[in-house]
Amino acid sequence: MVRVLRALPVPLALVAMIGLAGAVLGAVYADPLLTRLVLGAAVGSVGVSLAARRLPSWLVAPLSVLALLGYAAVALWFTAQRADLPGSFGTVAADAARNGIPRLLTALIPVEPLPDTVIVPLVAAWLAGLAGAEVGIRSDRVLLGLTAPAGLYAGALYVVGPNADPTPWLTVAFAAAGAMALAAGGRPARLDGGPADPAAELAPGVRAALRARTLAGTALGVVVVLGLAALVAPVVARQVGTTPVDPRRYVQPPQVDSLDENPLIRISGWALNPDQKLLDVATVGSDRPLPAGEPAGTVPPIPAGDDEPEVEEESDVVPPRRIRLAVLGDYDGVTWRVGGTYRNAGRVLPEPESLLGAQAVEQVVQRITIDSLTGRLLPVLPTPREVTGARVAYDQESGTLIQPEGLTTGLSYSVASRVERPDYGLLPSASVPSGDAVARFLRVEPGAPEQMQQLAAQLAEENGSPHARADAIETFIAEHYRLVADAPSGHAYPNLNFFLFGPSNGGGQRGTSEQFAAAFAVLGRMTGLPTRVVVGFQPPAGGGPVRGADALAWPEVLFDDLGWVAFDPLPKPNTRPKPVEQDFKPPPEDPTPPPEEATASPEATPSGTPDPAAASDRDGGLGTPVLVGGGSGGLLLLLAGLATLVVGLRRAQRRRRLAEGAPAQRIAGAWREVTDALRLAGRPVPDHLAATEVAEHARASLPGAAGPGPDAGTTPDRAGGLRPAAPPVDDLAALVNLAAFAPGSATDEQARRAGELAVAYSAGLRADRPWWRRVLWSLHPGPLRWRR
Structure with a gap:
């Protein structure tokens, strides 16, 4: 019994060190469940190693892994049931195993304990306990065995990063547990029945020599430790006040496509299909204001499982509230965008990063069933606080929700929302924030x-x-x-x-x-x-x-x-x-001064005879030949002036589009050159097409677009020769999407390339027209007034 008690400090220290790593990581979780699961993994892994101490060492690892699978299955089932996740257990477990690491590093803080956010810490804790027990206890290499819990603790600190308050007492406790394990490991009491101190069986001379070498090694170790402390301490001290690195900056959060980044462009499509059923909405229970003293974050319970909620009768409900699909806060002159960063979230959502003051709120629970609505955006009543029945990612600033896997017909979920009730009587005197x-x-x-x-x-x-x-x-x-x-x-x-x-x-x-x-x-x-x-x-x-x-x-x-x-x-x-x-009365333009009246009398001809034109004027007007000739010449001059003006304005328009403004504006200008060219060629672009579809339409409008031939890089001209083929605009379409949905990332080189593609394409399209169409192409005033 004494030997057993003397051998317990090392296993207990291992369990404590792994549990402390779980406590560090649990600081970014919504509740202490993760810490308890990690502690359970530590107890299980160390316990399996102790129970199998009499078995061959090669058999311990397989037994421990089997126990890990059982423990992980129980933990995943429990967290899935607790969060009321949809899908079978096999589907949930496979998804957690496949996406555990990225979901953990992209989850919204505080992280809710879900199968995909607990699987990685749980497995890491179990493996650390297995390695520590086998190396530190079975092989009597305590210092080496502590490296696994130390690595787990360091990993927990790194994952937490700057997202939790520092807890130095956990580090102190971790160091104390490690010191206890090292101290107990210096006098091992073996659990296999052998002597507590093998040196006691040696001869006195050998024993003295062994102790001398031990003391010398200990002294050398102390010197090395002190030297390392002297070298490392200043470096560590300088890092105490710095902000830790957040590993989430290296992991890309869930992304959305252009239709979800800017669903505003879908309004016209829905308006043209007014009878298309998108979703079903049912209000569960009764709306109720929060009682006095109830915290604003409290949400009413959502009916779970297969119980059908009771839907309010129409006479009992307040006027219908609008369901929000997305909040678009960024505008670059071309498109409105959500501009959000979506983080994987659990059932309970954190408070939005609101700029509001104190508001009266009501709690509303709705059941929403998706029909033909597509994309990833999840329609909810603002502001959502709890979602069951769907896995979500959340932009905390705008309150926009997405389902990363995409919406499917039949998807049904419940949303508890906090509906704010501002006092609109304060609006006339309210100010707006700035900064x-x-x-x-x-x-x-x-x-x-x-x-x-x-x-x-x-x-x-x-x-x-x-x-x-x-x-x-x-x-x-x-x-x-x-x-x-x-x-x-x-x-x-x-x-x-x-x-x-x-x-x-x-x-x-x-x-x-x-x-x-x-x-x-x-x-x-x-x-x-x-x-x-x-x-x-x-x-x-x-x-x-x-x-x-x-x-x-x-x-x-x-x-x-x-x-x-x-x-x-x-x-x-x-x-x-x-x-x-x-x-609307715009400011009047500066008036044009009237022309000066002619006061000079008609001049005589050099010969002294009267000017015939002047004579005709004095007789009552211009003669018929002069009137006809002057009128035709004036009309021709007018038409020539108009043609020159149109050509000049068209050239100035192209120069503004391709050479002025930010790169994103110049790329958009190049795109307008292409769409204008298609319209001039009699191939206008339908309004509903996306950029890639417009590129396909433009490619089909090129001469010789039926398919590649032996002279794929050339096109027969009207004289029978070959000229270079106009380039397709697929690359330009990609640049347009980049400029529209990530305008800050467009470069001057990309804008220059877009201009070259647009000019080359327009020239190639124009070159295939008859000569009279090419003349009208340059003189057509349409691009100056066409809606873009």
């Missing part, structure tokens, strides 16, 4: 059309307070523009300028909620209001199917102490829009 925290919501990119700036200045000049400016913009847009379902998609500066000021009989002053919301948001930023655009759905009262006609976009303005307040710039039903010119 770095809201800079992205105030940014107006260069290149805004002059007319938009004039309209914004007019609305701001007439309305002083932030709410008055927002209300004026809302009223102006609602009263002067028409909501239609067949308006093409687009919300770049040129699109919005055409929407606001284009001729009403030529497609202008009409749009979907995409243009209404985007125009409000841009005009709001021009007047100093922090704005963003939200894409979502208006479900029917009492719940039910949500169809394409229910999709819409709306703008929001951020107010101090009130948060994001939604505005509705859509026109009221059954109202006729007022003419824009009636209320």
Whole structure:
């Protein structure tokens, strides 16, 4: 018994050191379950090694791995049931084993203990216990055996990084446990029945020599340790006050494609398919305000398992609330984007990085079932706090949710949301925030059309307070523009300028909620209001199917102490829009001074005889031959002047597009050159095509596009010779997508390359036209006025 008690310090120290590593890692988890699971792994792995101490060493590792599989299966089943994850246990376990490391490093902090976020720490803790027990206990190499728990502890510190408060007492406890193991290992009491001290059986002389060598080795070790401490201590001391490296910076979080980064462009497609069923919504239970004293983060329980929730009767519900699909806060003059960083999240979501003051809130639970809605964006009622039935990733700043695996028909999940109830009576006197925290919501990119700036200045000049400016913009847009379902998609500066000021009989002053919301948001930023655009759905009262006609976009303005307040710039039903010119009065241009009146009398001819023209004028007018000749010459001069003007303006337009502005703007200009060339060639681009589809359309419009031949790099010209073929625009389409969805990453070299591709393609397309078409190509004024 004494020998057994003397042998316990090393196993206990191993268990304690591994458990402390779990405590360090548990600092970034939402609850202590991870720490308990790691401690259980430490006890299990060390216990298996102790129980199998009499078996051959080669048999211990397989037995321990089998025990690890059993323990891991129980832990994964428990965490999956606890989080109510969808899918079978085999699917969940396989997904956890496959994605454990990336999910752990991309999970939103605090991390919820899920199968994929506990599997890696659990396995690492078990293997550290196995290695430490086999090396430190069975082989009596305690110092070497402690390297495995030490490596686990260091790994836990690295994974936590700067995301938790420092806990030096854990490190002190870890060092103390290691020192206890080393001290106990100096006088081992073997558990296999052998003598506690093998040196006791040796002769006295040999024993003395052995002890002398031991003392010498100990002294040398102390000297080495002290020397290393003297060398390493200053380096370690300098690192005490520095911020640890976050390993998450090296791991790419879940990504979304262009349609999910900017779902605003999907509004027009849904509007054209108003009967398409996208999802079903049912409200579970009753809305209730939070009782006094209940924390704002409290969420009501969500019915779990297969129990069908009771849905509210229509008479019991409040007016329907809009379901949010995505929040778009970044605008670069071409496209609105979410601009979020999605982190894998558990069932309970953290508080959003809100800029709000204290708000009255209600708790609402909804059951949402996906039908034909595609993509990764997860529709929810803002602001979600708990999600069951779907694996999610979360952008904490905007509150946008995605399902990384993508939406599938039949996916059903429940969402508990915190619905804020701001006091709208405070709006007239509310101010708007400023500074770095809201800079992205105030940014107006260069290149805004002059007319938009004039309209914004007019609305701001007439309305002083932030709410008055927002209300004026809302009223102006609602009263002067028409909501239609067949308006093409687009919300770049040129699109919005055409929407606001284009001729009403030529497609202008009409749009979907995409243009209404985007125009409000841009005009709001021009007047100093922090704005963003939200894409979502208006479900029917009492719940039910949500169809394409229910999709819409709306703008929001951020107010101090009130948060994001939604505005509705859509026109009221059954109202006729007022003419824009009636209320928009741009500053008058400087008047042109009238020409000076001719006062000189007709001059005589050098011969002294009267000028015939002057004589005719005195007689009552020009003669018929002079009138005809002068009129024809003036008409020809006028036409030549107009042609010269168009050619000059076209060249200036191309120069502006390809040589002026940021790289992203120049790439967009090159793309407009290509689309204008296709339109001039009689092959206009349909509005619904994406960039890659436009590239395919452009490739099919090239001469000889039927397929590659022996002269694939050349094209027969009209004279029968060969000329270089126009290049396809696939590379240009890739640059357009880069500029649209990652504008800051476009380079000058890429913009130059885009311009070269656009010019070469346009020239190749033009060269295949008849001579008279090539002349009209250069003189056509369309590119100067076409909507882009």
